[in-house]
Amino acid sequence: MRPPVRFQTARLDLRPVEATDAPAIFSTYAGQVAPTRFMNFVRHAGVADSEAFARRCVDAWASGQAFPWAVTHRALGQFMGVVELRASPPKAELGYIFGDAFWGQGFASEAASAVVDWTMTQDSIFRIWATCHPDNAGSAGVLRNLGLTYEATLANWEERPQLGERAGASDVYAWVR
Numbered sequence: 001m002r003p004p005v006r007f008q009t010a011r012l013d014l015r016p017v018e019a020t021d022a023p024a025i026f027s028t029y030a031g032q033v034a035p036t037r038f039m040n041f042v043r044h045a046g047v048a049d050s051e052a053f054a055r056r057c058v059d060a061w062a063s064g065q066a067f068p069w070a071v072t073h074r075a076l077g078q079f080m081g082v083v084e085l086r087a088s089p090p091k092a093e094l095g096y097i098f099g100d101a102f103w104g105q106g107f108a109s110e111a112a113s114a115v116v117d118w119t120m121t122q123d124s125i126f127r128i129w130a131t132c133h134p135d136n137a138g139s140a141g142v143l144r145n146l147g148l149t150y151e152a153t154l155a156n157w158e159e160r161p162q163l164g165e166r167a168g169a170s171d172v173y174a175w176v177r
């Protein structure tokens, strides 16, 4: 399954993450305290970490292992964050992260819904799912906006370095055909 490389929404453009995005990835979210708080990766210590991440994104598109889109604000031409789909039929997992300067304006819901609406039309996909920290109200709001519903809380599901959790619980949300 190969999704479109580009999506356009009312305000946003989505296109594959490129190696040259590394400085923006670092300064917008990956090196920042608030956006990385609930994440399962270690906050980037420098642009080199974001360069390694951006290279993995380029490789992921090439191998089809995952599809990470950079989300940019069309009018401002500004990098805002990343939406990623990991498709493994019959299921596909969604992830997203945005810089905190852009929170609370519907941007994550708008960007991710372009990806999820397309994924829902794929014959090979019967489940679209995502996890979030039980206290991550913003992420739960995005998932509900996308049409995913709460399924369960998974104990000991993932490490969260910034919270000091070695095996933290996660809420799983899903859309099922």
Ligand SMILES: CC(C)(COP(=O)(O)OP(=O)(O)OC[C@H]1O[C@@H](n2cnc3c(N)ncnc32)[C@H](O)[C@@H]1OP(=O)(O)O)[C@@H](O)C(=O)NCCC(=O)NCCS
Binding pocket: 034, 035, 036, 038, 039, 096, 097, 098, 099, 102, 103, 104, 105, 106, 107, 108, 109, 110, 131, 132, 133, 136, 137, 138, 139, 140, 141, 142, 145
């Ligand atoms: C989670 C995140 C993507 C939300 O981005 P956003 O652009 O602010 O989300 P939206 O504006 O589309 O909001 C989605 C819904 O959640 C609600 N919401 C957003 N932030 C909230 C918060 N802090 N507390 C409660 N509700 C919140 C919004 O009101 C909206 O609901 P509505 O449409 O019914 O009004 C953003 O906060 C982020 O990048 N966080 C860090 C990374 C992260 O946690 N990623 C998810 C990992 S599972």
